[in-house]
Amino acid sequence: MNRRLTTRGKERRRQLLEFATQRFADNGYHPTSVAEIVQGLGVGKGVFYWYFDSKEQLFIEILREAQQDLRRTQQQAIEGEDDPIARIELGIRSTMLWSAEHENYYKLTQFAITEERFLPSLRKGQEVAIKDVMRHVQDGIDRGLIRDTSADYIAQGILGLSTQLVRVFIHEKHRSPDEVADEAIALILDGIHTGDRSAAAPI
Amino acid sequence: MNRRLTTRGKERRRQLLEFATQRFADNGYHPTSVAEIVQGLGVGKGVFYWYFDSKEQLFIEILREAQQDLRRTQQQAIEGEDDPIARIELGIRSTMLWSAEHENYYKLTQFAITEERFLPSLRKGQEVAIKDVMRHVQDGIDRGLIRDTSADYIAQGILGLSTQLVRVFIHEKHRSPDEVADEAIALILDGIHTGDRSAAAPI
């Protein structure tokens, strides 16, 4: 499926991807039928199979494009910043913003975990993300700014905490991404302990 | 479906729950058919519907029983401990242990998030868990042991970070629950900043 697409074709493809993302996020992957998707766009079934080999491949495509888009956003955000802690912070903020604007993507990811056949797609993206974070964490450790534990743990912790906060606070409680990012960063940098120490200045 | 079950009946029901959990976790909810489940136990299709109203209700039942079991485990773990920080720590440790022993449950939860109809079941359990954690967090704040931010954020952060670490380190990287718990607790209590402060003594 490597069709040369006209401008109109690209537009169609985009419509399909977006509509499907919405339905998958709302109803789930399996409960959403191809028929439903094409009906939603008011086109025939042939259209779907013109642009995608299968429903499965469509889903994988959605994951791939989202991962790409998020990463591009993060990279733009940290561009030019040298301090690793600041880069982590910027990364978290940009992730929060992107997530707030793409809340559907979260559910798709959750689902992808649950079926063997989608794991490869997912892992590819996750590994890239972890590596990105780990680079900054390691840099921070090297410069004595971050506790010298396994960068791995820390990177995963950052991702996990961010993910949870995004989900709960932005999507469910409708807080602003910035506000949530502040809290996430504070927790990540300083933990939950009271700041009654000499130099404990939460950002 | 509130049948009075004989001993044998209870046993069957348990078999079905366990086998289904396994298959759902391995293959996903939708790809696992009722036929597959009953074949796995070598019984007729009617047996399934003798014990459960539907495949959907079976899944909900699995979630419910797991939530109950985890909570019981946590409560036993913190029983008798008074210090809120220690209670949080014990809670995290017992959760890690339980999760390590019930890794299937994690996938089921992930999946449940992705379909509207399972969300209510999930939320019920989550709310209870958050309330449990928040109680200790608030207690810690009151005693000046925990930074006085919204207990809500902190509780969610704790859950999110724990969940992520469990997933990645225990299930994917096969570390021991204790080791992972140590790291989780350190991160939660003190964040990622270096400990170059006067009184930075992680519990």
Added chain:
Amino acid sequence: MNRRLTTRGKERRRQLLEFATQRFADNGYHPTSVAEIVQGLGVGKGVFYWYFDSKEQLFIEILREAQQDLRRTQQQAIEGEDDPIARIELGIRSTMLWSAEHENYYKLTQFAITEERFLPSLRKGQEVAIKDVMRHVQDGIDRGLIRDTSADYIAQGILGLSTQLVRVFIHEKHRSPDEVADEAIALILDGIHTGDRSAAAPI
């Protein structure tokens, strides 16, 4: 299935017949399951198959007993009356009364017509009924009281008209059986033409 039944056994059998009649009439034969019937009586499934060979045979039994009962009622009603017109009238009246009290039976009959396998049961009863009416009609013709057309047509007409009026007026419009019977008899005896004749005295 010719069990020697104890008093208690006969009572059980009767309960099953009555409850099943009700359900069949309300919901239809097929949509009513054996499980539903035994649950309604709060007994196990074994009980059902102790008294009846099958669901089909139960249904046939219901038809048979109802036909018997109706016929007994009619015969008691016309006993001692000699005038054929009066006998027809009494037959109609008793049928109306019986029908009003056994409205369920009507639906069962309707249904039985629609499945080949129940037709024999039905026909047996119908033939008896037609013969009964025809005897009186023929008698009336012989005595010059009834128009000398085919007794067959007349008998069928009487049954059809009665049946329809019972259905519509007693069951759907809740008129009294007597009132409806008056109308049925008038229509049958004198048709719908105006009574502007010399000797038009409806009985």
Added chain:
Amino acid sequence: MNRRLTTRGKERRRQLLEFATQRFADNGYHPTSVAEIVQGLGVGKGVFYWYFDSKEQLFIEILREAQQDLRRTQQQAIEGEDDPIARIELGIRSTMLWSAEHENYYKLTQFAITEERFLPSLRKGQEVAIKDVMRHVQDGIDRGLIRDTSADYIAQGILGLSTQLVRVFIHEKHRSPDEVADEAIALILDGIHTGDRSAAAPI
């Protein structure tokens, strides 16, 4: 299920309706499976659900179209006739003819009565039919041609008697519709009493 159908599509739909009508009439609604219907036409199972939402809805559709068709036939028959008695007569005759040609429809109606969920469909048609007849009856009463009883009773009586005669004589005994119509009309107009009156001229 309001698909825009091509010519071929309409043809298919018609085939399905007709074949199903036949099978339902022969075997009964429940004993006839969707599989049987599609096999009978040599098409795949999906075809059925392309044209109908469900087996139930197909049945309802059959009833609806038959009612429509019968009514159209009756209206064409009485068109141009002014005398109410003659209109009733023409209505009866056309009904007999239509019924003789659509004997399957009778069984379907019988069955529909027996399940709650089909009653609404049935009633709708019945009400229309009754209203049609009542209009003529009332007209006849107004002109002094029909006995001044409740038009309701008379209309119902006409329908009931006609229905019964159709069933028994045309379908079971294979008389000609005309012959049966003659008898029905005679019975309806003049009842069963002897014609020994001054002006008793059955039409």
Added chain:
DNA sequence: GATGAATGAGTCTTCATTCAT
């Protein structure tokens, strides 16, 4: 006599995919 449990063929229905036009 009676019960809970089990059977498994059979039912309706869905849906990804293909194809003729």
Added chain:
DNA sequence: CATGAATGAAGACTCATTCAT
């Protein structure tokens, strides 16, 4: 490119009936 139509395997679920206890 696009559509309506068709396919048919597969799925969830039902239910009359049987059986061990």
